[in-house]
Amino acid sequence: MNRLSPFNVVSLTFGFAFLYLPMLxxxxxxxxxxxxxxxxxxFSTKWYGELLSNExxxxxAWVTLKVAVISSSIATVLGTxxxxxxxxxxxxxxxxxxxxxxxxxxxxxxxxxxxSLLLLFIGVGMDRxxxxxxxxHTTFSMCFVSVVVSxxxxxxxxxxxxxxxxxxxxxxxxxxxxxxxxxAPAVVSGWLLAFTLSLDDLVxxxxxxxxxxxxxxxxxxxxxxxxxxxxxxxxxxxxIGLVASGVIIASLVSKxxxxxxxxxxxxxxxxxxx
Amino acid sequence: xxxxxxxxQLAFCWINDLRRFVLIALPYFWLLALFLVPFxxxxxxxxxxxxxxxxxxxxxxxxxxxxxxxxxxxxxxVFLTEDDLYWKAxxxxxxxxxxxxxxxxxxxxxxxxxxxxxxxxxxxxLMMLIILPFWTSFLIxxxxxxxxxxxxxxxNRFLFWIGAISEPLTILNTxxxxxxxxxxxxIPFMILPIYAALERLDASLxxxxxxxxxxxxxxxxxxxxxxxxxxxxxxxxxVFIPALGEFVIPSxxxxxxxxxxxxxxxxxxxxxxDWPVASAVAVxxxxxxxxxxxLFQRNEQRQQDAEG
Numbered sequence: 001m002n003r004l005s006p007f008n009v010v011s012l013t014f015g016f017a018f019l020y021l022p023m024l025x026x027x028x029x030x031x032x033x034x035x036x037x038x039x040x041x042x043f044s045t046k047w048y049g050e051l052l053s054n055e056x057x058x059x060x061a062w063v064t065l066k067v068a069v070i071s072s073s074i075a076t077v078l079g080t081x082x083x084x085x086x087x088x089x090x091x092x093x094x095x096x097x098x099x100x101x102x103x104x105x106x107x108x109x110x111x112x113x114x115x116s117l118l119l120l121f122i123g124v125g126m127d128r129x130x131x132x133x134x135x136x137h138t139t140f141s142m143c144f145v146s147v148v149v150s151x152x153x154x155x156x157x158x159x160x161x162x163x164x165x166x167x168x169x170x171x172x173x174x175x176x177x178x179x180x181x182x183x184a185p186a187v188v189s190g191w192l193l194a195f196t197l198s199l200d201d202l203v204x205x206x207x208x209x210x211x212x213x214x215x216x217x218x219x220x221x222x223x224x225x226x227x228x229x230x231x232x233x234x235x236x237x238x239x240i241g242l243v244a245s246g247v248i249i250a251s252l253v254s255k256x257x258x259x260x261x262x263x264x265x266x267x268x269x270x271x272x273x274x
Numbered sequence: 275x276x277x278x279x280x281x282x283q284l285a286f287c288w289i290n291d292l293r294r295f296v297l298i299a300l301p302y303f304w305l306l307a308l309f310l311v312p313f314x315x316x317x318x319x320x321x322x323x324x325x326x327x328x329x330x331x332x333x334x335x336x337x338x339x340x341x342x343x344x345x346x347x348x349x350x351x352v353f354l355t356e357d358d359l360y361w362k363a364x365x366x367x368x369x370x371x372x373x374x375x376x377x378x379x380x381x382x383x384x385x386x387x388x389x390x391x392x393x394x395x396x397x398x399x400l401m402m403l404i405i406l407p408f409w410t411s412f413l414i415x416x417x418x419x420x421x422x423x424x425x426x427x428x429x430n431r432f433l434f435w436i437g438a439i440s441e442p443l444t445i446l447n448t449x450x451x452x453x454x455x456x457x458x459x460x461i462p463f464m465i466l467p468i469y470a471a472l473e474r475l476d477a478s479l480x481x482x483x484x485x486x487x488x489x490x491x492x493x494x495x496x497x498x499x500x501x502x503x504x505x506x507x508x509x510x511x512x513v514f515i516p517a518l519g520e521f522v523i524p525s526x527x528x529x530x531x532x533x534x535x536x537x538x539x540x541x542x543x544x545x546x547x548d549w550p551v552a553s554a555v556a557v558x559x560x561x562x563x564x565x566x567x568x569l570f571q572r573n574e575q576r577q578q579d580a581e582g
Contacts, residue, residue: 022418
């Protein structure tokens, strides 16, 4: 059962090659000396140098980072509130509408979300820029946060909260002292999800922004439309490197954490047995 | 005496009620203002005349609500049916989304199957490797294919080098490139639900079928496929729904050769600046999407019921 048949080995090999080869090629060619991206002309890091002296890219990166940090933080607060309301809030007026509005943005094509938000911003006469991108990103990423957090809320033992309430905690204290620490991992992964969604978004940001703010994906988009360029390869490699190291660090940390929890549980068992 | 005890308790209740109200109201009103209201505006503009709808389009509201409704008409929708560009774009989006969904299933199923068969200690790593590309920029993953698929690209060089072709193939700027792009970016959405279904599958069922004289192949068709149907259906919808409104992939890989509705909407809005038509395009895309979204939710519900 646990021995893979040749067919399974082949499909895994091809599957992962298909997933990772294009990115690997992208990284390799970012070190290419030639301006032509498909012809190898020797190793060079000059494109990284040019990228770091390109102010337009650096500005766009700064705008993107600002938008991502602010929007994912607001989205995490709102999304957690929404998840708590949906799972624990009981009945209230317009609950169905509320849960509909949480799930609809998950499947909505980006062009429609972007278009409708732009029409709203113009309708109320709002100056478009960093602020409007933050509003747009917060709106769709709070729904993702809410789904992640509510799946954690739905599975944990409600008796813990009830015990706190019986012992005299106010609902707010019970949330702060019991619920929040338990759902914390889901809240953190919700924040990370919102953060990467915001970093990655091209379509909604293109609709929501005005002439004053350009995000990194928009900048990449406008140069990619003109064709392949080694500078974009260098930028992509940096982003891929950042993501890969982030994910590896996160998985190491969570592995160490789970090992520690296991040790503590074992220690507790031993203590009980003695 | 009574009042002295009651007052703080009343205040306590009142503060809790206020907290509960804020807890519900804050995300609620955020979504109402930034999700629902914009949709109403899209519907309204789709039903307006171009002259009124180009900014500032709000003046139609000034004449009062009844006047606003009187001015609504279906001209933009009639326009969409008259110009065959839109018909073709909707049909070709449906075709591209359908074909790519089938291709994603054909490539994704064997991978999910092999993952579910892999030794236990590998599975977490394999899962992480499938999810990892999600965290990388979508735009960059699509961009990576331009250098591979172009006429002087790596794929053509490789095929030329092994002697499979003598003339370079034109792949970039055709629908083939769009299929490759969609399969590449959306295959994790297909693999994960199928893997989840296959992992739960009880291996003794297949052993029983084989003991009872089924061939391997027959056991696969009669047991494995039906028991992973929920995962297959979920995966297909998760690919089909976003692929239908896709904008980045057809624009970068499909060139002018592929017509997709997301691209038409974007161009109608930014290049032609025809907002009412763009809004009407959006409304129809939404109506087309409602059917698969409802079917998807039913499938999810049915699976939850089956588990519970």
